[in-house]
Amino acid sequence: MDIRTITSEDYEMVTSVLNEWWGGRQMKEKLPRLFFEHFQDTSFITYEQEGMTGFLIGFQSQSDPETAxxxxxxxxxxxxxMQIGKQLYERFIETVKKRGCTKVNCVTAPVNKVSIAYHTKLGFEVEKGTKTVNGIPVFANYDGPGQDRVLFVKHI
Incomplete structure (x- = not known):
């Protein structure tokens, strides 16, 4: 398996599979082209002869340079x-660590139990939140009214 940084040309390839990979959930609108144009050095794609096997889109915060x-x-x-996600996360962490980052944040929806389990398995901690939903700490209305989110942090 090879890992490389993304390019703007990868936008169509990645977004064309999002809804399928997420079991029919409408995800394409959550990944605009700007990420493929402005965060190439910290975003990665994995591929084999069959084609793309995974991707990670991330960046270093401009507001807090120690945070990715x-x-x-x-x-x-x-x-x-097959450890593809883990390898993508490791490559991202290695990259942002070299840039001076000391922590990595990410967010998911409380309904995405697979994502919550995966991030905790990778050593991310669930942040305290403002309320608890089904035993999971969430930040109420984080992405707007009714859009609660689970926030994670990993100190690197």
């Missing part, structure tokens, strides 16, 4: 359980 943020990541359903 993972905006979106995914692995082709046929290639899950």
């Amino acid at each position: 943020y993972i905006h979106f990541s995914g692995v082709h359903p046929d290639f899950r359980k």
Whole structure:
């Protein structure tokens, strides 16, 4: 498996599979082209002869240069359980650490239990939140009214 940084030309390839990889959930609008144009050095794609197997879109915060943020990541359903996501996260952390980052943040929806379990398995901590939903700390209305989110942090 090879890992490389993304390019703006990767936008169509990645966004064309998002809804399929997420089991029909409408995810494409959550990943605009600007990420492929402005965060190439900290975003990665994995691929094999068959094609793209995974991707991670992340960046270093301009407001807090010691913080990095993972905006979106995914692995082709046929290639899950093969450590691809872990390798993408490791490459991202290695990259932002060299830039002086000391922590990585990411966010998910409380309904995405797979994501919550995955991030905690990778050593991310769930932040305290403003309320608890089904035993999970969440930040109420984080992305707007009714859009609660689970926030994670990993100190690197």
